[in-house]
Amino acid sequence: MSKILVTTPIPAPGMDILAAAGEVEVLELDHDGLIERCASGDYGVVVSQLRDRFDAELLSTANLVGISNYAVGFDNIDIAAATERGITVANTPGVLTDSTADIAMLLILSTARRVVEADHFVRSGAFAGWEPELLLGSDVSGRVLGLAGFGRIARATARRALGFGMTVKFCPRPPSDREVTDEELGEFAGRIEHVSWEELVASSDFLSLHVPLSADTHHLVDERALWSMKNSAILINTARGPVVDEGELVAALRERVIAGAGLDVYENEPELAPGLAGLPNTVLLPHVGSATVSVRSEMARLCAENAAAMVRGTLPPHPVNSQAWNQAG
Numbered sequence: 163m164s165k166i167l168v169t170t171p172i173p174a175p176g177m178d179i180l181a182a183a184g185e186v187e188v189l190e191l192d193h194d195g196l197i198e199r200c201a202s203g204d205y206g207v208v209v210s211q212l213r214d215r216f217d218a219e220l221l222s223t224a225n226l227v228g229i230s231n232y233a234v235g236f237d238n239i240d241i242a243a244a245t246e247r248g249i250t251v252a253n254t255p256g257v258l259t260d261s262t263a264d265i266a267m268l269l270i271l272s273t274a275r276r277v278v279e280a281d282h283f284v285r286s287g288a289f290a291g292w293e294p295e296l297l298l299g300s301d302v303s304g305r306v307l308g309l310a311g312f313g314r315i316a317r318a319t320a321r322r323a324l325g326f327g328m329t330v331k332f333c334p335r336p337p338s339d340r341e342v343t344d345e346e347l348g349e350f351a352g353r354i355e356h357v358s359w360e361e362l363v364a365s366s367d368f369l370s371l372h373v374p375l376s377a378d379t380h381h382l383v384d385e386r387a388l389w390s391m392k393n394s395a396i397l398i399n400t401a402r403g404p405v406v407d408e409g410e411l412v413a414a415l416r417e418r419v420i421a422g423a424g425l426d427v428y429e430n431e432p433e434l435a436p437g438l439a440g441l442p443n444t445v446l447l448p449h450v451g452s453a454t455v456s457v458r459s460e461m462a463r464l465c466a467e468n469a470a471a472m473v474r475g476t477l478p479p480h481p482v483n484s485q486a487w488n489q490a491g
């Protein structure tokens with residue numbers, strides 16, 4: 163049985179599933195260490211985290227069967243380079259949809275109603291009783307939620323927003339577009355409106371991002387997009403940090419080009435763009451979209467099952483690049 167390298171232990175039942183599949187070594191490594199271990203030939207599969215960067219340099223010398231990423235996203239891995247090397251990559255889809263949509267809705271509500279400012283106000287002892295104009299926020303009901311993307315998490319967010327009486331618009335593949343049939347719209351047919359990226363940006367009171375990070379979506383929200391938004395609009399990002407030009411976002415928030423931002427992800431995680439942390443019109447979370455006990459446990463199960471399958475010589479249940487498996491096998 164070939165060894166499994168785990169870069170950070172994963173929650174139960176993940177480690178037990180891995181241990182039943184092969185010898186497990188847990189090693190916290192920097193990038194150079196990861197390059198060295200992946201090239202050593204000692205391991206069949208690596209169980210990785212979003213922090214682990216499998217770039218073209220690392221993959222060019224990697225001697226692995228597969229990488230099982232503990233995440234649904236896989237932008238930390240150069241998939242083209244992995245495929246070229248015959249390395250199968252697997253992920254954890256489907257189990258974090260609702261928890262991430264909950265965080266998107268939480269950011270919509272908490273930015274609209276200034277929850278962080280209000281909490282600080284009470285804790286600081288400044289609350290001296292009810293006042294007619296204390297910490298006034300904006301309404302959510304009747305406002306337009308614009309969804310960039312129309313995948314699982316965008317739909318789950320739409321479901322929640324409709325429950326809050328919001329008007330929902332979406333652009334399925336910004337910055338361009340694609341056809342969406344009534345069949346694909348399903349429960350949303352006649353209830354949400356398909357618009358262009360330009361219209362979505364200009365008409366949203368809350369613009370919520372639900373796109374994977376790719377060359378097309380890198381800095382999707384740039385200076386131009388920010389200046390096209392309403393001055394009263396709020397940007398929500400639970401997708402990936404580099405979808406937003408964070409330096410331009412700080413400038414737009416400072417100059418009140420837009421009213422606020424609710425962020426769970428950052429362009430250079432865990433660093434924040436200079437000035438972002440000092441802005442009161444933001445709610446900032448530490449990438450916790452999937453952070454519930456049950457979701458992280460389900461992610462661990464899927465991740466370990468992917469790794470175990472590859473160690474045993476079978477295609478993992480959730481491959482990202484199954485062509486790599488076929489070509490290696």
Ligand code: DGY
Pocket residue numbers: 232233234235236258451452
């Ligand atoms: C993912 O899975 O891609 C999330 O960003 C973290 O759970």
